[in-house]
Amino acid sequence: xxxxxxxxxxxACYPEVGELVYxxxxxxxxxxxxxxxxxxxxxxxxxxxxxxxxxxLKVKEKEIVFTSGGTESxxxxxxxxxxxxxxxxxxxxxxxxxxxxxxxxxxxLEEEGFRVTYLPVDAAGRVKxxxxxxxxxxxxxxxxxxxxxxxxxSVQPVAEAAKIVKGYNPQILFHTDAVQGFGKYNIxxxxxxxxxxxxxxxxxxxxxxxxxxxxxxxxxxxPIVFGGEQQKNIRSGTENVPGIAGLGLAAEMIYRDLDVxxxxxxxxxxxxxxGVSKIEHTTVHGLTDExxxxxxxxxxxxxxxxxxxxxxxxxxxxxxxxxxACASNHPAVSGxxxxxxxxxxxxxxxxxxxxxxxxxxxxxxxxxxxxxxCVPKLRKYTRH
Amino acid sequence: MxxxxxxxxxxxxxxxGKNRFMFEDALVRQIRFVxxxxxxxxxxxxxxxxxxxxxxxxxxxxxxxxxxxxxxxIVGICPVVRLDDKGFEExxxxxxxxxxxxxxxxxxxxxxxxxxxxxxYPMTSMEINAALGEAILGSHAEMKVDVHKPDVRLxxxxxxxxxxxxxxxxxxxxxxxxxxxxxxxxxxxxxxSPVAGYMIAKRGVALEATYFHAxxxxxxxxxxxxxxxxRQVAKYAGPIKLHVVNFTDIQLxxxxxxxxxxxxxxxxxxMMKIAEHFATADGCLGMITGESxxxxxxxxxxxxxxxxxxxxxxxxxxxxxxxxxxxxxxxEKIETYETSILPFEDCCxxxxxxxxxxxxxxxxxxxSEKNLxxxxxxxxxxxxxxxxIDVK
Numbered sequence: 001x002x003x004x005x006x007x008x009x010x011x012a013c014y015p016e017v018g019e020l021v022y023x024x025x026x027x028x029x030x031x032x033x034x035x036x037x038x039x040x041x042x043x044x045x046x047x048x049x050x051x052x053x054x055x056x057l058k059v060k061e062k063e064i065v066f067t068s069g070g071t072e073s074x075x076x077x078x079x080x081x082x083x084x085x086x087x088x089x090x091x092x093x094x095x096x097x098x099x100x101x102x103x104x105x106x107x108x109l110e111e112e113g114f115r116v117t118y119l120p121v122d123a124a125g126r127v128k129x130x131x132x133x134x135x136x137x138x139x140x141x142x143x144x145x146x147x148x149x150x151x152x153x154s155v156q157p158v159a160e161a162a163k164i165v166k167g168y169n170p171q172i173l174f175h176t177d178a179v180q181g182f183g184k185y186n187i188x189x190x191x192x193x194x195x196x197x198x199x200x201x202x203x204x205x206x207x208x209x210x211x212x213x214x215x216x217x218x219x220x221x222x223p224i225v226f227g228g229e230q231q232k233n234i235r236s237g238t239e240n241v242p243g244i245a246g247l248g249l250a251a252e253m254i255y256r257d258l259d260v261x262x263x264x265x266x267x268x269x270x271x272x273x274x275g276v277s278k279i280e281h282t283t284v285h286g287l288t289d290e291x292x293x294x295x296x297x298x299x300x301x302x303x304x305x306x307x308x309x310x311x312x313x314x315x316x317x318x319x320x321x322x323x324x325a326c327a328s329n330h331p332a333v334s335g336x337x338x339x340x341x342x343x344x345x346x347x348x349x350x351x352x353x354x355x356x357x358x359x360x361x362x363x364x365x366x367x368x369x370x371x372x373x374c375v376p377k378l379r380k381y382t383r384h
Numbered sequence: 385m386x387x388x389x390x391x392x393x394x395x396x397x398x399x400x401g402k403n404r405f406m407f408e409d410a411l412v413r414q415i416r417f418v419x420x421x422x423x424x425x426x427x428x429x430x431x432x433x434x435x436x437x438x439x440x441x442x443x444x445x446x447x448x449x450x451x452x453x454x455x456x457x458i459v460g461i462c463p464v465v466r467l468d469d470k471g472f473e474e475x476x477x478x479x480x481x482x483x484x485x486x487x488x489x490x491x492x493x494x495x496x497x498x499x500x501x502x503x504x505y506p507m508t509s510m511e512i513n514a515a516l517g518e519a520i521l522g523s524h525a526e527m528k529v530d531v532h533k534p535d536v537r538l539x540x541x542x543x544x545x546x547x548x549x550x551x552x553x554x555x556x557x558x559x560x561x562x563x564x565x566x567x568x569x570x571x572x573x574x575x576x577s578p579v580a581g582y583m584i585a586k587r588g589v590a591l592e593a594t595y596f597h598a599x600x601x602x603x604x605x606x607x608x609x610x611x612x613x614x615r616q617v618a619k620y621a622g623p624i625k626l627h628v629v630n631f632t633d634i635q636l637x638x639x640x641x642x643x644x645x646x647x648x649x650x651x652x653x654x655m656m657k658i659a660e661h662f663a664t665a666d667g668c669l670g671m672i673t674g675e676s677x678x679x680x681x682x683x684x685x686x687x688x689x690x691x692x693x694x695x696x697x698x699x700x701x702x703x704x705x706x707x708x709x710x711x712x713x714x715x716e717k718i719e720t721y722e723t724s725i726l727p728f729e730d731c732c733x734x735x736x737x738x739x740x741x742x743x744x745x746x747x748x749x750x751x752s753e754k755n756l757x758x759x760x761x762x763x764x765x766x767x768x769x770x771x772x773i774d775v776k
Contacts, residue, residue, distance in 0.1 A: 311599055315600055
């Protein structure tokens with residue numbers, strides 16, 4: 001049995017999306033900037049995708065900028081806005097548990113002379129709003145708070161955070177990295193006071209190398225790549241038309257009957273949590289209620305290094321991730337787990353199980369059975 | 385300058401008496417092997433007791449030289465300009481322009497060394513030397529002749545065509561692969577073992593390799609890393625048959641039954657045994673390890689002796705007297721270093737004790753091993769389930 005529980009790393013492409021991408025790639029391959037019919041045809045796909053995305057977010061079509069993925073969207077939002085708004089101030093705020101796409105971009109901006117405040121989180125992995133209030137100052141130009149944490153699945157109080165920021169000074173821009181939240185939640189930036197939102201295609205059963213940044217029309221931004229001035233010169237480079245078409249379709253498909261899908265995932269999550277609690281010396285990081293993402297479960301299993309358990313599960317056809325897959329190549333201990341104050345025995349002994357709408361109860365049961373079998377065996381042999 | 389051929393100079397092969405042809409054939413074979421992925425068409429041939437690589441137009445010079453520099457047995461690679469014999473006057477012109485183009489910074493001393501294998505040529509070698517030297521002096525006033533220690537020796541070989549060459553690019557030396565049998569390399573993911581394999585291969589020995597992995601304690605990526613290392617060594621050593629042994633059960637069994645401090649040393653003894661099994665089966669004449677005295681607990685003189693005691697084949701340890709720094713230098717040169725330092729756990733480090741024995745006694749280790757009643761069975765299973773990968 002093959003059980004893919006690493007959907008926060010990436011997801012399987014919807015077959016319909018794959019077919020569309022292939023069609024656009026091989027048949028409707030025009031350059032949207034071309035003046036002839038082939039170009040116009042290609043442009044239609046982009047407009048179609050914009051239409052789909054703007055409907056989902058309830059924003060304007062022209063407020064969607066296509067990128068190569070979540071990382072580029074984050075880079076564009078942070079670097080593009082920090083530079084464009086430098087005259088208003090040089091202070092940026094984010095949280096300590098962001099994805100490296102945010103954290104490393106912020107560090108880069110620090111080298112360029114910006115001051116950055118990294119907000120602490122509570123034991124549930126939610127940013128401390130009191131700390132946000134204290135951090136805001138006259139110099140603040142941008143605040144970035146992720147929607148769902150990718151490692152422990154905590155849902156951030158984005159609405160409250162945006163309200164605090166806008167209440168302090170409506171000119172301060174509010175960005176959210178919604179790579180793990182888009183496709184799981186109905187997110188309406190205009191209602192929440194979000195000026196910018198990053199999302200990625202391959203986390204929602206779309207193609208890799210695709211993503212977008214929602215950019216409120218009034219936001220001042222500078223490009224970070226230069227070239228043929230496509231996408232109103234915010235993001236030069238010939239649009240990835242097949243990818244964009246696929247992204248649009250994937251978004252539409254994942255939001256179809258979203259409530260039903262999410263409810264199913266919540267049931268599975270509860271079932272899994274109940275099963276895991278039967279294993280001794282385990283813990284679940286972050287929250288398990290409505291304030292946690294429906295698809296992410298972070299479990300600490302004391303006494304077994306996460307890498308070993310990961311490979312043991314792999315042998316049984318179960319694919320999971322240790323910490324965050326994006327950062328797992330360098331086996332540094334997770335900053336997020338430290339941030340939420342996880343106890344020492346779990347720091348290098350935590351696995352992330354992440355589901356999708358395709359996850360079944362049989363798969364969860366099989367995973368639990370495998371854990372019941374593997375964990376005691378592996379605990380027998382430890383390094384001392 | 386466009387070169388049409390390479391003259392391959394080889395050292396030790398020349399002195400191997402009646403075996404010479406065998407060494408030359410091995411050299412030609414290995415040159416063909418490394419050139420098969422290089423852009424261009426090549427004819428590798430032996431003529432008048434020399435090995436030449438003739439290149440068709442449009443080949444990639446840099447790539448060709450890089451490939452030839454990986455062929456053991458080659459001491460020098462001379463890029464050759466090949467000319468049609470259109471008479472001596474024409475030759476003079478060509479030689480003058482060759483010197484001008486090769487050495488634009490003309491303040492140097494030179495000597496012309498002509499050889500005439502086409503005895504019908506109307507001039508003797510001495511006459512050619514003198515006339516060409518004069519022509520060069522006449523056109524490049526800054527160049528001077530020095531017959532004893534010239535900066536440049538211009539070789540002019542007169543045969544059906546005329547060959548000009550003056551540069552020697554150093555080769556790696558050593559002996560052609562396959563002229564000295566084969567040996568089994570114990571390949572880990574570390575820095576040392578690929579270097580050890582390289583060094584023995586350099587003496588003409590073809591390689592096989594054995595790698596021990598321990599899933600789930602070691603990952604698929606750790607195995608891939610070892611395959612990558614083998615592939616890099618194979619660029620020099622030719623194809624390598626890599627045996628991938630699943631060592632988990634043996635390791636856990638030893639862990640369960642023997643004193644923890646002795647785990648590594650006992651493990652290594654079983655690794656040697658298993659590797660030797662494959663070595664013997666495939667007719668290898670020895671085993672190769674990357675051990676170096678005192679580098680870690682399992683490589684003290686006592687530990688080496690205890691490990692060695694299980695083997696009947698000779699175990700070659702080319703790095704035995706090397707410091708880490710020296711090993712790293714070679715690893716960097718042969719481009720295995722970057723792969724070697726990728727941070728994947730290998731099976732030697734998983735359960736390593738805090739204080740492993742550093743002065744094991746053979747008798748005591750053998751005593752501990754008596755607890756391993758089931759081990760023969762586990763070894764048998766490990767051998768039977770071994771995966772073989774042909775690395776090219």
